[in-house]
Amino acid sequence: MVLFSYFGNMTVMRPSLLQWIRCTLLSLVGISLIGWITSCSSISSRSAHLNRWMQAENPELLRILCTTSHIQNLVDAIGGDTVLSLVLIPPDLDPHSYELVKGDGEKFSRAAWVFANGLNLEHGASLHTLLTEQTNVTQIGHAIQTQAPERILWSDGFIDPHIWMDVSLWALAIDPIVDQLSKLSPEHRDFYHERGQNLTTTLRQFDQELWQDLQQISEPNRYLVTSHDAFRYFVRRYLALSNETPEGWEKRLTAPEGLAPEGQLSPLDLQRTMLFLQEHRIQVIFPESNVSPVSLDKICKTARQMGQPLRVCTTPLYGDSTGGLSYIEAMRHNKDVLVANLGRQ
Ligand SMILES: [Zn+2]
Structure with a gap:
């Protein structure tokens, strides 16, 4: 009876469902087209x-x-x-x-x-x-x-x-x-x-604005996992506690791909990152705009399989690139993303 009713409703709803699918597909094509046009426009502007x-x-x-x-x-x-x-x-x-x-x-x-x-x-x-x-x-x-x-x-x-x-x-x-x-x-x-x-x-x-705004993040949440080690200067300046020694603030970040994002994620890198996540109860990790998110996705998948709630931030940080923004805009973007994601944990 329930099944009949369900399919019955489906029959009644079919035209609107088809419309929804059509609209969704058209939207996706539209979004892809806009992305392609934006990308072409950016390349064309760089070429000019x-x-x-x-x-x-x-x-x-x-x-x-x-x-x-x-x-x-x-x-x-x-x-x-x-x-x-x-x-x-x-x-x-x-x-x-x-x-x-x-x-x-x-x-x-x-x-x-x-x-x-x-x-x-x-x-x-x-x-x-x-x-x-x-x-x-x-x-x-x-x-x-x-x-x-x-x-x-x-x-x-x-x-x-x-x-x-x-x-x-x-x-x-x-x-x-x-x-x-x-x-x-x-x-x-x-x-x-x-x-x-x-x-x-x-x-x-x-610099003062960044420091001031990042103080909103409480001390237990000032731990950072990014794609590669681009953020050590950032953590020392903006996320370390006052008078914290290198032995202290160096432990506030880790990056599975090390100082240069060229290698593949090794089992040792994965193990080291998992331990860091567990030790500091980290719930969100941050991809970077010009680094493949594959390593972070793998870490997230492994953490979830182990029952640990973890997500990859949907907005990448700017590490080695400003992504077309000015330097100040890119750094302010990083601050806003970190405050929005770490400040509310
Ligand atoms: Zn780098």
């Missing part, structure tokens, strides 16, 4: 900018090549209309392993100057070699390391290159850029210095 950069003939305009968008943001903020900047590594690719592709060599030969992150971020062999051999390169991380060696982090003998994740540390990149642009275009020295000072003020205020 590349053409403009390659063909610029104004000798007063400094043609600057930056390996990452984090660096480009600083260069643009300081150089204003006197520079034309280009990012070498596309936002959806891994800067750790990026290798030169056709056309990249010409970008290097046309650039008046190259700003790279350094600290072995760009360790793809072909790019690393070029950055080492070229004489018109500033490795920003090395300049920051010279200014504040005690603030540079190391992990198992390897230097941690993710210095942009601490805004107060990243602000130390401003002076080396101001100095270099001033050498390239001495008539704009005062202009660069003034804009550099304004940017320093902006970043210091933004």
